Amino acid sequence: MKTTDIAVIGAGPAGLSCAVEAAKSGARVTVLDENLKPGGQLFKQIHKFFGSREHRAGIRGFRIGQQLLEATERLDVQVLLDAAVYGIYEDRLIAYITDGRDHTIKAKKIVLATGASENALAFPGCTLPGVMGAGAAQTMINVNRVLPGKKIIMVGSGNVGLIVSYQLMQAGADVVALIEAAPKIGGYGVHAGKIRRAGVPIYTSTTIKEVLGEEKVEGVITASLDEKWQHIEDTEKRFEADTVCLAVGLSPLTELAWMAGCEFTFIPPLGGHVPIHDRNMESTLTGVYIAGDITGVEEASSAMEEGRLAGVACAESLGYYNEKQALALKNEIWDRLDALRTGPFGEGRFTAKLKQLEARRQLA
Amino acid sequence: MKKSADVVIVGGGVIGTSIAYYLSKQGIKPILLEKDDLASGSSGACDIDIILQSKNPGIHLQLAMESAKMYTTLADELDFDIEYKTCGGMILIENEEQLKIMKDFVKRQKAIGLNVQLLDLKEASEIQPGLSPLLVGSTYSPQDAHVNPMRLCQAFSRAARRLGAEVCLNTSVVDIKVGKNKVKSVITNRGEIATKIVINAAGAYAPMIGKMVGLSLPIKPRRGQIIVTEPVPKLVMADVLCAKYIVAKYNPKLLEGSDNPETRLGVGLSLSQTHDGQILIGATREFVGYNKNTTHEALRAILRNATRLVPALKSIHVIRSFAGLRPYTPDGLPLLGYVEGIQGFIMAAGHEGDGIALSPVTGRIISDLIVDGKTFMDVSCLCPSRFRSLMKNEKVI
Structure with missing residues (x-):
């Protein structure tokens, strides 16, 4: 039976950061990811990161991904790709499929860093080819270098909707319009300004009424919404389009945590049902940690910090760090996490994360 | 919830709901108490088979045959689609040794009146394509059938309610009051119900209810793990079991301490395809207390056994697995x-x-017992006091 000290599930920003941090302590670390390439969403992030210097502001996402991968190699972390984990069983036995075959690995500690998945939206025509997640469109252009369409309607004005709109234009597509159901734009002003200057109209209080087409997307009918989110009659607009991108939020990918038996709490600003964890990122199951978007949807910088935190905590509980060493490292990470959760966009997440910790205290 | 009832039934599975229906049909208005939801225990974590062939010749098979007769008209009677279908069933035979045992089994079943026969591999493969060429043959009975157990519970419950029964979900029994060796009332998390009759239909949880009246019941939870595949076009033509299933069922002692995980876990093939095309692949028989988790070792063992006997399953994707506790x-x-x-x-x-398989007949027997004081078939050999020595109720027995 294959064994390891720490098995990290998911090779995105949280998982890789966790692996690197844990391996620095001397622990044996194995990372499993269902994709053929590691990095999660980092390799499609061609934009520069925000924040302060310690959060690698100004560096483009894919460069951070490269740096993390180099570090895993240097530290002898085993990265298993094309390894779809389908189950966590008693005594931390992980079962996964590689190359169509069933495998298992037994770990002393497990870190779930499975990330999040894009939310869908239901409307007539939502199953037509050409309707896709904005993240999927971003993967197509930035990783696979395939343009998903020429005339695009973007739904949702959070940072994902804004950034992907801009990148679709850079890749040669025409973003016909960006629509947003809320009365105001959700993402950073700097991103919205960029696409506005490029001539993309942004319609707030607007939603999709219907997507037209027989075999694929041929057009989109939008409608305005009143303050109760109801369609206002006679406000329909028709757009010619071949692609509809949905950037309407993300939900934590929590299946493995449910299956393993972690206890959950419901916090809508974090994406709904999220596993409860403590200050060390340990779930309610001893030896099972969580990090990144699975703990509540945030962004790559806080995912990486949570990954590091889980990595240090695992290393400590396995005896690779003593309490003092671990505390020094954890204090630095906690400070950086707090800094990331400030400002008009971070405050809500800060409060939501406090609730999650409160849920843990109540259980204890 | 009413404050009193003629009869209180504990358990909302295929047994409890069936009793509720047959009692209501005879004019009694029972209250059924279910701690979670209908079919939330084993009735929602099992396969879909109504198999006569797997029953021991004797009272067991007689009960199943009576039940099978009732099933044929049940959907109409309950006015609800329970996805009942006669599909036939077969027990795969792997070697000469099994053939010998099954020959005897079939002979005794035939004597009771079951329509069952032995087939060689060629005949068996004509009914069920995709079988392993290493098999010796199979049994076959056209009488075996399918039902959706979750819909069955719904159907019984709805019909019972139409006739005046009260079904209380999320209602758990906390205690049962007995005075002068007579049942007085049932105390639930939602209040007390005065009654003279309590029926313990709590399946694997029956011992907990028994304990409330001082009984130590000889019922033990036995875990069965089952795998579900993606929906595929019709592939499993009948309920398919293997002879090992019969051995695992009736001879648990033979399974203990084996080095072979398939044997130790009591793996026996049980294969059926649902109305929607998903294939259910089972199962294990394990004594692990009330643990309802699935285990990797068991899932592998189930799949190894199933693909060895029916190689045609190899190319189909598994989508999930679950475990239920059999009483x-x-x-x-x-x-x-x-x-x-x-x-x-x-x-x-x-x-x-x-x-x-025994749900309808059990409902009828229990309701007969309460209403008429006697049953339409002799089931005295099933009376609980046959375990008197095990039940250790010094106070009353």
């Missing part, structure tokens, strides 16, 4: 009837993996 009894037969010494306390549990 095992030492003699493989349910406890049906009044408990001596506690007037008004009736047992209707311990069907192990046969609850689905």
Whole structure:
């Protein structure tokens, strides 16, 4: 039976950061990811990161991904790709499929860093080819270098909707319009300004009424919404389009945590049902940690910090760090996490994360 | 919830809901108490088979045959689609040794009147394509059938309610009051119900209810793990079992301490395809207390056994797995009837993996017992007092 000290599930920003941090302590670390390439969403992030210097502001996402991968190699972390984990069983036995075959690995500690998945939206025509997640469109252009369409309607004005709109234009597509159901734009002003200057109209209080087409997307009918989110009659607009991108939020990918038996709490600003964890990122199951978007949807910088935190905590509980060493490292990470959760966009997440910790205290 | 009832039934699975229906049909208005939801226990974590062939020739098979007769008209009677379908069933035979045992089994079943025969591999493959060429043959009975157990519980419950029964979900029994060796009332998390008759139809949880009246029931939870595949076009033509299933069912002692995980886990093939095309692949028979987790070792063992016997399954994707707790009894037969010494306390549990097949007949027997004081077929050999020595109720027995 294959064994390891720490098995990290998911090779995105949280998982890789966790692996690197844990391996620095001397622990044996194995990372499993269902994709053929590691990095999660980092390799499609061609934009520069925000924040302060310690959060690698100004560096483009894919460069951070490269740096993390180099570090895993240097530290002898085993990265298993094309390894779809389908189950966590008693005594931390992980079962996964590689190359169509069933495998298992037994770990002393497990870190779930499975990330999040894009939310869908239901409307007539939502199953037509050409309707896709904005993240999927971003993967197509930035990783696979395939343009998903020429005339695009973007739904949702959070940072994902804004950034992907801009990148679709850079890749040669025409973003016909960006629509947003809320009365105001959700993402950073700097991103919205960029696409506005490029001539993309942004319609707030607007939603999709219907997507037209027989075999694929041929057009989109939008409608305005009143303050109760109801369609206002006679406000329909028709757009010619071949692609509809949905950037309407993300939900934590929590299946493995449910299956393993972690206890959950419901916090809508974090994406709904999220596993409860403590200050060390340990779930309610001893030896099972969580990090990144699975703990509540945030962004790559806080995912990486949570990954590091889980990595240090695992290393400590396995005896690779003593309490003092671990505390020094954890204090630095906690400070950086707090800094990331400030400002008009971070405050809500800060409060939501406090609730999650409160849920843990109540259980204890 | 009413404050009193003629009869209180504990358990909202295929047994409890069936009893509720047959009692209501005879004019009694019972209250059924279910701690979670209908079919939330083993009735929602099992396969879909109504198999006569797997029953031991004797009272067991007689019960199943009576039940099978009732099933043919049940959907119409309950006015609800329970996805009942006669599809036939076969027990795969792997070697000469098994053939010998099955020949005898079939002979005894035929004597009771079951339409069952032995097929060679060629004949078996004509009914069920994709079988392993290494098999010796199979049994076949055209009488075996399918039902959706979750829909069955719904159907019984709805029909019972139409006739005046009260079904209380999310209602758990906290205690049962007994005075002068007579049932007085049932205390639930939502209040007390005065009653003279309590029926313990709590399946694998029946011992907990029994304990409330001082009984130590010989029922034990036996875990069965089952795998579900993606929906595929019709591939499993009948309910397919293997001869090992029969061995695992009736001879648990033979399984203990084996080095082979398939044997130790009591793996026996049970294969059926649902109305929607998903294939259910089972199952294990394990004594692990009330643990309802699936295990990797068991899932592998189930799949290894299934693909060895039916290689055609190899290319189909598994989408999920689950486990249910079957109410095992030492003699493989349910406890049906009044408990001596506690007037008004009736047992209707311990069907192990046969609850689905025996659901209608159990409902009828128990309701006959309450209404007429006698049953339409002789089930005295199923009375709970056959385990008197095991039940250790010094107070009353």
